Amino acid sequence: MPVVFQSKVTPLIFSSNKAAVTLEGGNEEVVKYLYVYEFGEGHMGYVSRPFIDKIAITLAITDSCQQETIRDCLMDTANEHIEGIENASTHSGYKLEINFTPANSKDSVLIQVDPKKGKHGNHFIRLEMNPNKLGSTGLESFKAAIQHITAGALEWPMFVSSGNASRLEVAVDMYNVPTDELIWDSVVTGKSHIYLSKTGSVETVYAGLPKPTKASEQYYYNKWVESQEKGTKPNFGGVHTRVEMIKKGSTQKLNKICKIDNLMSRLLIVHPSGPPDSIDPLTWELFLDSCRLRGIPNALERLPASVAGHCKDTLNARAKLTWRPDKIWMHWPNAVKQSGLLKNGPPSLNPQHIV
Template sequence: MAIILKKKKVGGSNKNQTLPKNDLVKGHNETSEQSCVAPFIDKLSVVIEPPAHMVHDVYEVLLETFFDPSSAYKEAGIGAKKGYRAARRIALDSLENAKKWPLIQANYDKKHKSVERIRLEFVPVDLKHQGLAELNHALLEILEGGWAAVVQHGRVTRIDIAVDLQDVLMDSFLTLPPQAISRTQWASNGQLQTIALGKSKGNQTLVYDRGAKRNAMGQAWKGISGVRVERRLVGQSFPLLTLSELANPFSSLKLVENLPPPPDGETQAKAPWQWLMFCDSVQVRGLSNALSLLPKDRRQRYKKHLAAHGKLWWQPDQIWSHWPTVAKELLAA
């Protein structure tokens, strides 16, 4: 791996030409069977480890830029280092909220004057094309090639991928995970707001009401109502260049009707109360926990029945068909 340092630092301004607008997130109409939305990246963390013969040069130019008040690299605040020696926020003109500026961290050795590791974290969907252009310009102050150098040599350590489903209500469907996993849910005033599948320290799926989440954080919400399905992949280590090859993180998640009619065979002559009791259990315990209480054969039959009644607007394969374009546009920014 080779990282070529720029011989002369570029000036402090990080303005750039506005790139053509390209909306990666399409609208969704719950009544349309064929509507399909595109996924987007809600968070991306990339790590670069300079090769041994470059660590000194990287050290010289990076520290000069980090501590130059006229550069785009600003104080990141308490707690931003998170195990790194230095941390800065990269100021972007197109982002008024400084909390949304990309975070860059570095580990370096003063004694040997070397940089061992650089980490970049940002939210591509917030930056959009103009913000990515400004980020590239700022990175040119450190690396020749800017963002292209990060793409070529960086490794993804975390990526959050999301889908927004407009005009969908949290109580209008059930989440059917592929297997028994930890499930947590939050509600307010009797209205379901968030479902978390999996532990927060590992790979996790979040399904939540976008407006309710913002309101809970004390932020006014004027956006389009609907549900966000978000897959958080942590502990990753794959080349950023291979982003388009990422497997569909939504493929195993099923969003199903709440609740469908009983399965075949659960007739009046048999035991209709079993399905009714299961439905009541779902309302109290949630789908995953209610299923876990059933005998194995009934649990498998009910899961198969529920999966056959998926919501028509939730089509993971169609959604993921947009991913190569999303990845390509980010890598080429």
């Protein structure tokens, strides 16, 4: 059975799509949103614009002298115990890994150099970062510093013009939306994994796994619960669902990511309302639980045809309100622009201003 949402929302709509949301306990928190929909008895769900939650960028370096310079400089930098720079160990396929944390940011950039396998020069250096957490000043600081910590062998414009986005994670937040109340369907075929809490509430849905041993590239989860379990401060203090899509591939140019196909269309997400007139509330709740377990099409197949049609029409009406992938993806080019990744960066800083 779905959870009962406890905190009622009093939306105060401002210009530029902001709302003051009343949390449980009476506190208010302002959220930015792209569109809003109503559910339950006077509750409002706020859906954000898309943003880059994580990106990995690889750069081909085929000149052996340049490779040696980069490798030696980064190794020396990591061993000099400079504040903000430290050795990392992610057990990945690179021989050298360091974390670079700008002084004005709480997040870091993972720098990986010298792959252990494959064509050595094609992805000689790999960067992994969350530009949203780094912030604009943190990202600009890293851009300015990369030239100094590699003795001029690397500059940020090289990544902009020639780098590949080997992994891209795009997220959308659904503020004030209980994860356990949502139902779903995956456009991508494959197996699905559903994680439940100790009380049986849905906390995470991984949909369309390509293989049993491969991770899903489309999923949604209870962001508030994740923050509590990790001991991190959530970016929203109330009920909060996050939807994430992953795109992998070593040939996607960084400067072309604004043109990728709509990732948000991989999932259909529905926040259901009350039952059709022909179905009693208990049967409706059992059907919705079947949707959460099996996905919408498989749950509909288990119903008599006369009932399935009414259920499908009701869900289709709610789907148009809940999850609007085309509307969301219209804002993707601007999300790329606002990330700051495609800016060439500020003038180089002096070495003492690296961190």
